[in-house]
Amino acid sequence: MPLSPDPYAALRNAAKYVKQFRSKTFVVKLGGAVLSDPRTRKTACEQIALLWAFSIRPVVVHGGGPELDALCDALHLPIEKVAGRRITSAPVLDAAKMVLAGKLHTDLLADLQAAGVPAVGLSGVDAGLIKARRRPPVMVTEPGETQGRMVDYGLVGDIESVDTRVVEHLRSADYVPVIAPLSGGQDGAVYNTNADTVAAAIAAALHAEKLFFMVEVPGLLKDVSDPSSIISLATLADLASLEAEGRLTGGMRPKAHAMRHALVGGVGSVHLVSGKQSDALLEEVFTNEGSGTMVVREHPVKHGEAKG
Numbered sequence: 650m651p652l653s654p655d656p657y658a659a660l661r662n663a664a665k666y667v668k669q670f671r672s673k674t675f676v677v678k679l680g681g682a683v684l685s686d687p688r689t690r691k692t693a694c695e696q697i698a699l700l701w702a703f704s705i706r707p708v709v710v711h712g713g714g715p716e717l718d719a720l721c722d723a724l725h726l727p728i729e730k731v732a733g734r735r736i737t738s739a740p741v742l743d744a745a746k747m748v749l750a751g752k753l754h755t756d757l758l759a760d761l762q763a764a765g766v767p768a769v770g771l772s773g774v775d776a777g778l779i780k781a782r783r784r785p786p787v788m789v790t791e792p793g794e795t796q797g798r799m800v801d802y803g804l805v806g807d808i809e810s811v812d813t814r815v816v817e818h819l820r821s822a823d824y825v826p827v828i829a830p831l832s833g834g835q836d837g838a839v840y841n842t843n844a845d846t847v848a849a850a851i852a853a854a855l856h857a858e859k860l861f862f863m864v865e866v867p868g869l870l871k872d873v874s875d876p877s878s879i880i881s882l883a884t885l886a887d888l889a890s891l892e893a894e895g896r897l898t899g900g901m902r903p904k905a906h907a908m909r910h911a912l913v914g915g916v917g918s919v920h921l922v923s924g925k926q927s928d929a930l931l932e933e934v935f936t937n938e939g940s941g942t943m944v945v946r947e948h949p950v951k952h953g954e955a956k957g
């Protein structure tokens with residue numbers, strides 16, 4: 650529901666949340682679908698700028714899957730994803746570096762800067778921020794399949810540790826870190842790591858108040874083909890049921906895993922909001938009803954309590 654049409658009532662209501670979230674850390678993960686359209690990217694940056702203006706401390710993590718698909722296509726490299734994660738050969742990893750720590754990353758920094766956010770770009774490789782090891786071949790069962798199959802993801806990194814010192818250093822000087830989903834391994838290795846996984850690990854390591862995923866859809870859907878089937882509030886148990894029923898497919902699978910990781914790791918709540926609908930992030934933060942899906946560990950918000 651949008652803000653109240655009475656501007657003073659809206660202001661009073663929003664002020665409650667501004668006070669509650671002042672100095673709190675919000676990790677905002679921008680998905681590829683939001684980033685690949687310059688208009689939605691700009692709108693997302695403007696919303697992040699408003700959080701920043703209200704003394705909320707954002708840390709941005711970005712994806713870039715669709716832009717990487719486009720480069721792989723142009724370079725005649727195969728695009729293979731299993732359970733929402735990319736099989737990454739050496740040439741695909743090179744393409745990932747070009748997109749995720751190159752063009753897309755720089756364009757996002759420029760938009761954040763234009764919106765008034767003092768953004769500084771990093772990847773997980775910088776100052777050992779994200780250390781990973783190569784994912785060994787794993788058994789994966791896709792929704793609808795009865796039997797799993799062994800998948801070798803190639804140069805995909807499973808996160809082993811997060812060293813937030815460089816992030817804290819930037820934040821202590823009032824910069825906003827913007828993190829690309831690459832990770833560093835032993836002996837100078839670089840790995841491709843899913844951006845949802847990175848966002849969850851960063852949010853947990855920073856003890857973030859909230860983690861937001863800005864996505865193409867309005868929120869978590871009971872039926873992915875029906876945008877009106879949005880679930881406003883879910884617990885981890887609800888998420889597990891949806892997964893068991895095969896209702897989470899494609900990119901929502903690593904996201905579900907990431908949500909679980911963040912909440913178990915101590916993040917207060919995880920939110921899935923539209924990156925396409927203007928102001929959906931602000932609505933989720935500053936209104937009682939919110940706009941998307943709020944996921945909490947176990948206890949549903951008490952009846953009548955606000956979502957914000």
Ligand SMILES: Nc1ncnc2c1ncn2[C@@H]1O[C@H](COP(=O)(O)OP(=O)(O)O)[C@@H](O)[C@H]1O
Nearest residue numbers: 680681682865866869870873896897898900901
């Ligand atoms: N139950 C579900 N609810 C919402 N989205 C879902 C669901 N199951 C699958 N999806 C898909 O997951 C997508 C989000 O994952 P992904 O494409 O990886 O996002 P991004 O790269 O933008 O972070 C949605 O756009 C939607 O197509």
Ligand SMILES: CC(=O)N[C@@H](CCC(=O)OP(=O)(O)O)C(=O)O
Nearest residue numbers: 681712713714734735842843844
């Ligand atoms: C291992 C793996 O899947 N890495 C992802 C990294 C980018 C990403 O996660 O982008 P989105 O958030 O837009 O999906 C990839 O190569 O697509």
